[in-house]
Amino acid sequence: MPLKIDDWGIKTQxxxxxxxxxxxxxxxxxxLLFDSENLKPYECDGLSVYRQLPLMVxxxxxxxxxxxxxxxCFKYQIPVVSRxxxxxxxxxxxxxxxxxxxxxxxxxxxxxxxxxxxxxxxQPGVRNLAISEAVNxxxxxxxxxxxxxxxxxxxxxxxxxxxxxxxxxxxxxxxNVLQLKVITMDGELIEIGSEALxxxxxxxxxxxxGSEGMLGVVVEVLVKLRVKPKVIKVLMASFDQVNSAxxxxxxxxxxxxxxxxxxxxxxxxxxxxxxxxxxxxxVDAAAILLCEIDGSLAEVDAQIEQLQPIFxxxxxxxxxxxxxxxxxxxxxxxxxxxxxxxxRLSPDYYCMDGTIPRFQLGKILDRIHDLSDEYxxxxxxxxxxxxxxxxxxxxxxxxxxxELEKTEKMxxxxxxACVELGGTITGxxxxxxxxxxxMCIQFNAAELQQFLDIKTxxxxxxxxxxxxGIPLLHRCAEFGALHVHHGQLPHPxxxxx
Amino acid sequence: xxxxxxxxxxHNNKNDQTDKLVRQVxxxxxxxxxxxxxxxxxxxxxxxxxxxxxxxxxxxxxxxxYLPSELTITVRSGTLLSDLKKVLAENGQMLAFEPPExxxxxxxxxxxxxxxxxxxxxxxxxxxxxxxxCKIINGRGELLQFxxxxxxxxxxxxxxxxxxxxxxxxxxxxxxxxxxxPLPAREQSISFSLQLNQFAHQVQRLLIAGxxxxxxxxxxxEAYIRLAGSNKGVEFSYREMSQTxxxxxxxxxxxxxxxxxxxxxxxxxxxxxxxxxxxLSLPRKTENFERYISAEDKQLIDWGGAxxxxxxxxxxxxxxxxxxxxxxxxxxxxxxxMDSEELKSIPKQEPLTAALMKIHQQxxxxxxxxxxxxxxxxxxxx
Ligand SMILES: Cc1cc2nc3c(=O)[nH]c(=O)nc-3n(C[C@H](O)[C@H](O)[C@H](O)COP(=O)(O)OP(=O)(O)OC[C@H]3O[C@@H](n4cnc5c(N)ncnc54)[C@H](O)[C@@H]3O)c2cc1C
Numbered sequence: 078m079p080l081k082i083d084d085w086g087i088k089t090q091x092x093x094x095x096x097x098x099x100x101x102x103x104x105x106x107x108x109l110l111f112d113s114e115n116l117k118p119y120e121c122d123g124l125s126v127y128r129q130l131p132l133m134v135x136x137x138x139x140x141x142x143x144x145x146x147x148x149x150c151f152k153y154q155i156p157v158v159s160r161x162x163x164x165x166x167x168x169x170x171x172x173x174x175x176x177x178x179x180x181x182x183x184x185x186x187x188x189x190x191x192x193x194x195x196x197x198x199x200q201p202g203v204r205n206l207a208i209s210e211a212v213n214x215x216x217x218x219x220x221x222x223x224x225x226x227x228x229x230x231x232x233x234x235x236x237x238x239x240x241x242x243x244x245x246x247x248x249x250x251x252x253n254v255l256q257l258k259v260i261t262m263d264g265e266l267i268e269i270g271s272e273a274l275x276x277x278x279x280x281x282x283x284x285x286x287g288s289e290g291m292l293g294v295v296v297e298v299l300v301k302l303r304v305k306p307k308v309i310k311v312l313m314a315s316f317d318q319v320n321s322a323x324x325x326x327x328x329x330x331x332x333x334x335x336x337x338x339x340x341x342x343x344x345x346x347x348x349x350x351x352x353x354x355x356x357x358x359x360v361d362a363a364a365i366l367l368c369e370i371d372g373s374l375a376e377v378d379a380q381i382e383q384l385q386p387i388f389x390x391x392x393x394x395x396x397x398x399x400x401x402x403x404x405x406x407x408x409x410x411x412x413x414x415x416x417x418x419x420x421r422l423s424p425d426y427y428c429m430d431g432t433i434p435r436f437q438l439g440k441i442l443d444r445i446h447d448l449s450d451e452y453x454x455x456x457x458x459x460x461x462x463x464x465x466x467x468x469x470x471x472x473x474x475x476x477x478x479x480e481l482e483k484t485e486k487m488x489x490x491x492x493x494a495c496v497e498l499g500g501t502i503t504g505x506x507x508x509x510x511x512x513x514x515x516m517c518i519q520f521n522a523a524e525l526q527q528f529l530d531i532k533t534x535x536x537x538x539x540x541x542x543x544x545x546g547i548p549l550l551h552r553c554a555e556f557g558a559l560h561v562h563h564g565q566l567p568h569p570x571x572x573x574x
Numbered sequence: 575x576x577x578x579x580x581x582x583x584x585h586n587n588k589n590d591q592t593d594k595l596v597r598q599v600x601x602x603x604x605x606x607x608x609x610x611x612x613x614x615x616x617x618x619x620x621x622x623x624x625x626x627x628x629x630x631x632x633x634x635x636x637x638x639x640y641l642p643s644e645l646t647i648t649v650r651s652g653t654l655l656s657d658l659k660k661v662l663a664e665n666g667q668m669l670a671f672e673p674p675e676x677x678x679x680x681x682x683x684x685x686x687x688x689x690x691x692x693x694x695x696x697x698x699x700x701x702x703x704x705x706x707x708c709k710i711i712n713g714r715g716e717l718l719q720f721x722x723x724x725x726x727x728x729x730x731x732x733x734x735x736x737x738x739x740x741x742x743x744x745x746x747x748x749x750x751x752x753x754x755x756p757l758p759a760r761e762q763s764i765s766f767s768l769q770l771n772q773f774a775h776q777v778q779r780l781l782i783a784g785x786x787x788x789x790x791x792x793x794x795x796e797a798y799i800r801l802a803g804s805n806k807g808v809e810f811s812y813r814e815m816s817q818t819x820x821x822x823x824x825x826x827x828x829x830x831x832x833x834x835x836x837x838x839x840x841x842x843x844x845x846x847x848x849x850x851x852x853x854l855s856l857p858r859k860t861e862n863f864e865r866y867i868s869a870e871d872k873q874l875i876d877w878g879g880a881x882x883x884x885x886x887x888x889x890x891x892x893x894x895x896x897x898x899x900x901x902x903x904x905x906x907x908x909x910x911x912m913d914s915e916e917l918k919s920i921p922k923q924e925p926l927t928a929a930l931m932k933i934h935q936q937x938x939x940x941x942x943x944x945x946x947x948x949x950x951x952x953x954x955x956x
Contacts, residue, residue, distance in 0.1 A: 193778060193859040216782065238728050249726065251735070252703050265929045272857040273902040274695060274880045277924040278934055278952070279744070280702055283735030287728040307784040331643035333666060333756030373784055376807030383804075432724045434644050464725040504726035512729070519729055523716045527941070528730050534936035547730065 080127045080510060082173070083552050085543040089175050091153040093132060100135060103145045108136040108183070119178050122163040122170035123225075124511055126481060131158065131172030138183040140258070140266065140296045146179065147294065148264040156540050157262075159290040161202060161233030164225045166428055167509025169237065169289045169545055176540075179294065181232050187211050188297070194272065195302045196255060201232025201295045205239075208300060217302040220247035223505070224413055232295045238287035240505040242338040242412070243369075245463035247303065249505070251286035258297035259285065262536040272299065284531075289507050290542040292535040306371035309337070311405045312384060314393040315362035319343055319458075322364035323438035325391030326462045329368070330435070332387060334380055338369040339463030340412050343442075346419070346457045346470075347411075353418035356411030357404075359395065366393075366462065367412055415459045416470070423455070423472035427484050431495030432466045432504035444494045445469050452487040454480075466504035467495070493518055508546045517553030525550060589650065591634040592717065592748055598629055599746065599946075600715030606944050611742040613652060613681030617688040619908065621741050621951040622922060631683050631746065638749055639723065642667060646706060646723045648751040651683025658682055662754060670698040670755040674838045683747045689739025692838040693789035693800070696858070696877045702738035704753045710737060710745035713942025723751045736937075742948040743956055744941040758802035761788070761831050762812045766824040768797040774859040774879035781878075783818070785811050789834055790878040793844055800834060837876065840883075844874050847885040848911045852893055854882040856902035866896045883907075890920045898924075923952050931955060 091099075093111070100109050110116055111133040120128040132155070137143050150157050156176030163170050172178050184200035187208065191197070192215055197208055205226040208219040222241035223229055229239065235257065240249045247253070256270035270282040285292060316322040322341055329336065342350065344363050351358040358365060366388075370380045381398065388396045399405035411418075419426050433441050442458065449456045455472045469491060473484040492502040492515045502508070502515040516525065528547045533539065548556075602609050608626030612618060634652040641647075642665040649658060655675050662668055672692025673685045686708075691700040707721025710733075721727055721734035737747055768776060773792040780799065781787060786807065789800035801808050801815070819826045836842045845851075849870070856863065858879040867873070871886040886893060890906065897904040903924035909917040926934060931953070938945065938956045950956070 193774070194857050195778075195781075238732075240726055244726070248699065248703065251732070252699060261929075261933070267927075267929050267933070269930075271855075271901060271903070273855040274877060275689075275700065275739075275855050277903050277905070278926050278930060279740050279937060280689070280736055280738055281930075281933065283702055283732050283738075287732055292731075304782050304784060327643045330645060333759070335756065372786060372803065373807055373811055375810030376786065376803050379804035379806040432726050434641065434646075434724060436641065436643060461726070466726045499722070500724050501722050501727040501729050503729050504724070505728060507728050508730075516729060524718045524720065524730070527712060527716075527718055527733070530940035531731050531733070531937065534940040535933065 080129070082510070082544045083513070083549040085539050085549070087154055087156055087175065087538070087540065087543060089154050091155070096149075096153070096155070097133065099149055100133070100146065103142055103149070104135055104137050108138070110134040119160065119163070119172060119180070122160075122165040122168060124166050124168040124171070124509065126475070127168050127171050127510060129172045129174055131176055131178045132174070134178040134180060136180045136183050140260070143179065143260055143294060143296055144264050144266060147260055147262060150177065150540060151262055151264060151538065154538060154540065156543050157294070158542050159232070159236070159294050161230030161236070162204070162228045164229045165233065165237065165507065165509060166430070167503070167507040167511040169507050169509040169542070170233075171510055173544065181230065184296065192217070195304075196272070196299055197302055198297065198299050199231055201298060202230050205229050205231055205234055212302055216305045218305055219253065219300055220303050221250050221253055224416065231298050231300065235286055235295050235298060236288065236290045237505065237507045240461070240464075240466065242340060242461065245339055245461070246335050246337045251283055253301045254282065254286070254298060255301055256299035257282065257285055257295055259293035259295055261293045262538065262541050266296070270299070287507065289509065289546040291532055291546050292541065306337070308374045308377045309369060309371045309405065310377050310381060311399040311408050312368045312370070312381065312388070312396055313399070313408050314366045314368065314388045314396045315359040316364045316366070316392055317362065317394055318392065319364040319442055320439045321392035322366050323435070323442070323462070325366060325388060325393065326438070327435050328387050328391055329384065330463065332383065334383060336368045336463060337371045338367065340367045341365070341458070341460040341462035342412065342415065343458040345455070346415055346459045349418040349422050349457060350411035350415050353421060354411045354414050356407045358411055362394065367408060412459070419457050419470050419472070422457075424474045424476065425472070426457070427471040427473065427488055428506075429467065429469045429471070429488050429491050430503045430506040431492050431500055432464070433495050433498045433500035435462070435465045437498040437500070438462070438465075441467065441494060441498055445491055448487050448490055452483055454484060454487055461504070464504070465500065489515060510545055513548040513552060514556045516548050517556050522550055522553070525553065589633060589635040589652075591631070595629065595631070595634065595746060595748065596711055596715055596717050599711045599713070602627065602946050603713060603715045603944060606946065608946050608949055611746050611948050613684035614677070614679035616675065616677035616680040617684050617690070620688060620922065621948075624948055624951055626946070626949070629746065631748070632681065634748060637661065644723070645754045646751060647754060648723060648749055649682055650749055651681060651747045653682050655680040655682050655685055663757065666757050667754045668757045669704065669752065670694060671701045671704055672834075672838055673701060674840070676839065682750060686738050686747055686750050687740065687742050693791060693834050693876055696880055697788045698755065702735045705734050705738050705750060706753050707751040708734040708737055708747055709749040710747055712745045713944060713947050718745070721751065725753060741951050743938065743951055745947065758808070760805045760808040761800055761802045762808050763798060763800040763829045763831050763833060764812065764816060764819075764826045765796050765798045765829045766819055766826040767795055768792070768824065770795075770864065771861070773797055773875060777878040778859070780815065785815050791837060792875040793842070798829060798833060800831065844872070844883070847872055849885040849887045850906060850910050850912045851908040852884040852886060853905040853907040854884050854897050854902055856880060856882060856897065856900055860900050860902070863900060894924060921953065926953065
């Protein structure tokens with residue numbers, strides 16, 4: 078699928094051949110890939126409809142090597158796309174034709190676990206789940222748990238501010254990181270945050286989270302660890318109407334209960350997951366809610382007691398409590414395998430990531446339903462219901478000419494509807510290359526220009542992942558959605574790159 | 575949908591000062607006129623003198639949108655923190671970062687601009703953790719909106735959280751959207767005598783034992799712990815924790831929960847001392863701090879060990895140097911008996927490294943190209 082990349086006007090000052098020679102003095106031969114056969118595995122990330130071979134791929138194994146590589150790229154104006162595990166669903170790690178891919182995969186060591194301070198210091202390529210596995214024996218864990226946690230890297234999690242099922246209670250990546258070591262595009266190694274809970278100056282730690290590799294290369298992460306809850310219970314409530322499930326979600330939260338996780342699946346998601354995993358889901362239900370409660374035994378009992386009547390009044394036809402750890406895991410297994418399960422239903426699916434205020438759930442589901450009819454494309458809904466984050470999966474077949482374009486158009490309409498309902502175009506997957514046009518809907522020209530200025534503040538030559546995350550203003554003008562006030566672009570005095 | 579879910583407190587617009595404030599900043603931008611931004615001035619003691627024309631957000635008041643079932647609120651920056659807390663409490667909710675007021679007229683804008691968090695901070699999160707979005711005027715006089723009212727949002731850079739703790743030097747906060755939490759059904763606090771060097775370790779043990787701790791402080795040979803949660807949950811945990819402590823030969827006693835607000839507002843008698851007051855942010859378990867303390871220095875430890883309120887006449891450089899060597903930083907919180915010349919010469923905030931300062935300056939320039947917003951309030955270079 079051809080991709081429209083904004084022209085950031087980068088003029089590389091060196092030939093590929095010369096560059097290979099320079100880099101081969103920095104990294105070992107097997108850490109420098111430049112022929113197309115070796116580059117192939119890096120041509121896309123989790124959004125595989127877009128593919129592009131990079132100029133070359135480097136796999137450094139030390140921070141010093143990264144610094145040297147960055148300095149070379151700065152000098153000769155070579156775009157740099159950092160890459161963790163390549164599971165991004167928005168094309169954030171998609172290579173650029175004239176740029177290098179900087180893979181952090183070899184920096185995969187857990188440097189230190191500090192039980193006294195409940196922290197772990199890790200390299201950026203460490204897999205999310207590997208952290209929890211490493212501290213499991215101490216009854217600790219790292220809370221943010223994206224569904225991709227067996228594969229995705231902590232550096233990628235920081236860059237996307239990844240969320241997961243348990244973020245409702247325990248926060249996103251930004252709430253669970255204390256310190257970063259970052260290499261800026263001028264080759265400087267800076268420490269952002271500290272082992273203490275706050276730091277002087279601006280909150281650069283927050284700014285780095287979700288910045289999609291555009292502000293710096295994350296080379297070390299100090300994460301917070303949590304004490305595993307003593308008791309965890311899961312309730313599964315089934316409903317004969319999706320809307321009653323949605324309203325029950327609001328009701329639970331307005332009654333002062335913050336479950337550890339609160340997920341909604343619609344009928345088609347239930348069926349797909351059940352066929353695949355046999356989790357014991359009620360296939361006749363229109364929707365199920367999975368609600369996890371954790372804490373001390375007394376706390377969990379008290380909350381379950383409160384929850385039962387809420388489910389009942391909300392119209393649940395059945396409420397099951399997982400009897401043991403085995404059943405709890407099975408209940409979750411269906412949810413966690415929802416994506417691959419849908420993958421069995423359809424040759425291709427397209428995963429959306431809009432977020433809405435919870436009370437708008439009914440409206441957005443109706444809208445998605447209408448769009449699904451209009452475009453004649455089926456949709457499966459899995460949903461981080463507790464925090465309003467939707468993942469509608471649009472089913473399509475890329476081999477049918479025009480169907481991908483149709484799917485993307487429909488996806489764009491879903492996101493526009495999320496913005497209209499007071500939400501956002503992306504809750505956790507990032508903008509990448511995928512949602513650049515929708516950024517023009519969510520933000521006006523002055524706001525986008527402010528983002529671009531922040532980008533330039535960190536990276537004045539605009540070499541870090543250029544063309545991702547933030548659209549250039551002329552793109553929005555072409556897309557026809559630039560909110561230009563009184564016919565004027567902001568700062569007409571500024572050169573547009 | 576039941577009615578209490580959609581209880582939408584949309585207030586009238588007569589206190590909306592947006593247009594007036596935008597015009598003032600636009601004019602200042604054109605004239606390169608420095609602006610001194612303030613709410614009601616309750617946190618001004620934390621920053622350096624503000625030169626320039628006064629810009630006040632104090633009358634920009636009101637709740638813009640409040641949906642209790644969404645656990646979010648959007649509020650204008652001049653709204654009094656006390657008013658906001660009251661509305662939230664009426665709906666069984668709270669600002670879980672327990673911001674200190676320090677004065678009856680503290681505004682929410684100043685609270686976010688100062689980014690201060692109370693005793694719950696290590697357990698439930700800091701001010702910035704609860705910021706979801708904001709509407710600001712940047713140094714060009716542009717009205718901009720970032721983030722939103724939803725809990726998960728990664729569209730664009732996180733400029734809302736960046737505003738937190740920036741003391742107005744990057745933009746004038748007009749509105750802020752905050753995540754709320756339900757007020758716990760029950761809170762119960764306990765205290766027991768303990769040696770100072772045992773405190774962090776003891777807190778750690780209680781955390782690992784799974785107690786729902788939301789505050790942990792140490793003052794004058796006593797540890798104080800607060801539990802929060804459902805009625806039954808807290809009742810049970812409190813009883814079990816008391817028994818465990820008693821078995822360890824401690825003599826736990828219940829203390830009034832008002833202890834925590836007195837601590838946050840610095841109304842405990844500990845805060846009556848006359849030396850300069852430093853706020854030291856340190857790793858939770860910092861073992862070697864006491865070796866730097868002299869006999870007349872006094873400290874109160876909050877945040878389960880990660881925050882120390884430190885009264886000391888020791889020279890600023892010395893305090894900063896050992897705090898830094900222990901992995902933390904030192905903020906001069908109140909000058910108290912320090913002579914006024916000396917006070918002027920000491921940076922209130924911990925100085926930044928050259929590399930970090932460079933980035934700070936570039937960010938400042940990106941948001942406020944003429945450096946007109948609260949110039950020099952944090953650092954002379956910003
Ligand atoms: C099946 C599946 C399920 C998923 N479920 C979730 C989910 O539940 N929640 C969620 O939030 N996401 C989810 N994702 C998306 C994805 O896993 C996350 O965005 C993840 O954080 C990406 O990590 P990564 O290591 O794969 O990063 P990559 O894909 O390699 O990179 C992502 C972005 O981060 C940048 N980057 C990577 N490493 C660094 C670094 N060290 N320094 C600077 N920038 C860097 C890249 O340039 C790119 O812009 C899912 C993806 C899949 C395929």
